[in-house]
Ligand code: G6P
């Protein structure tokens with residue numbers, strides 16, 4: 001039976017870089033999730049007769065939230081919801097399922113790489129029929145609906161057994177429970193030379209994949225171990241847990257410390273990788289060599305043609321503006337275009353849909369292609385494995401060859417987390433106010449050549465997105481970007497992105513932080529980060 005529940009707008013339900021993310025306890029407050037879900041339905045013009053995909057990364061409240069969303073979809077007239085078994089779907093697998101099944105859209109329950117648990121984070125994101133995160137025109141309508149909501153619809157019904165594959169009935173709506181891995185794996189098999197990777201592994205190549213107790217565990221075990229023959233146990237932390245084993249499921253050198261230690265230790269395997277809470281991010285490490293996400297994007301762009309799915313070459317590439325310019329150098333050499341977009345995977349959707357770009361990537365450990373409309377952690381791992389199998393080289397050899405050919409862009413991101421929002425906003429606003437005066441002036445030992453507030457003119461739909469970060473370029477090829485994170489849930493996070501191009505062959509093996517010291521000094525001179533925030537050092541350096 002459908003019931004109508006009166007409600008009132010709840011402040012702060014504005015979707016950020018990637019959906020609505022809040023503390024789990026906030027999401028669990030009566031009406032909080034319900035208000036947002038009803039606002040999604042209202043923002044997309046209702047769900048009558050529609051087919052949706054639903055899944056999440058398995059974090060705490062994922063299972064309960066799935067039942068609430070199913071009842072609300074049924075109450076509002078959806079025809080069908082396709083759900084991953086146990087309400088699990090990695091973000092790229094959800095994107096694929098939306099496209100494969102021609103669904104009208106989907107809901108992904110995840111706060112990505114943020115920790116999970118009753119005291120940690122939860123999130124809900126809506127993806128459109130192309131499989132990608134809803135563009136701002138849609139999220140703005142959803143937000144507007146949260147501000148005027150007066151009621152939501154739900155159904156009085158028992159929970160659906162989401163562990164049972166097959167079709168269930170919820171009121172008049174069908175709930176189809178599917179294996180979360182099968183369709184995704186089939187897609188991967190069309191893109192990559194599984195035989196070549198299998199032969200590489202059979203020849204003694206060892207790998208370690210850290211699923212960080214998050215959603216990629218079942219995917220990685222099925223693909224890397226069962227199908228490609230990696231030794232059992234090559235996938236570690238493979239069972240998704242509601243609190244990710246109390247870890248921080250973010251694949252970077254800080255949070256994937258164990259993997260880094262293994263890869264830099266004496267018994268290191270040939271290849272190491274990790275993925276995040278919902279399976280869209282990736283980290284790549286070779287024996288004794290960490291590959292920055294920006295470099296990974298560049299290497300993948302340079303070598304993608306070695307995989308069957310990309311044998312015809314790339315139509316173009318795209319990176320978020322704070323991602324290093326390494327991929328631009330590859331694009332230039334290949335005579336294809338490299339687009340710079342604002343941070344947030346959703347900005348790649350139009351370029352991919354319009355066939356302007358094939359590969360995309362972000363410094364925040366996201367890489368992907370036009371095979372889905374999300375970034376894809378395991379896809380990046382498989383493309384790397386395919387490249388290593390084809391080139392018959394180690395990760396370190398691939399990197400050195402790459403730098404020798406294109407130059408090395410030293411890169412690092414410094415994060416100042418949970419700082420006072422007013423201080424962060426003022427820091428950015430003050431710098432913004434001075435941009436016109438900066439070109440030609442000195443900042444430490446560097447000289448500013450360009451300073452701009454990044455705005456993106458979407459070449460496909462003509463939409464303009466402004467104030468996406470401050471980009472300062474220095475004479476000699478160094479660059480500094482400052483922006484505030486759109487995904488944090490506490491105070492503000494200031495991100496400072498630093499890069500410097502090095503072309504001298506004998507300078508390719510410096511420590512990144514040392515190589516970037518002049519840019520760090522310039523950043524402090526220009527933005528007074530330490531003085532204003534009272535912090536002596538960043539919280540995280542990646
Ligand atoms: C999410 C988005 C990415 C984005 C990242 C960092 O993972 O999907 O596209 O790059 O967040 O966002 P932030 O605003 O925290 O820098």
Ligand code: ZN
Nearest residue numbers: 112113278280
């Ligand atoms: Zn993620």
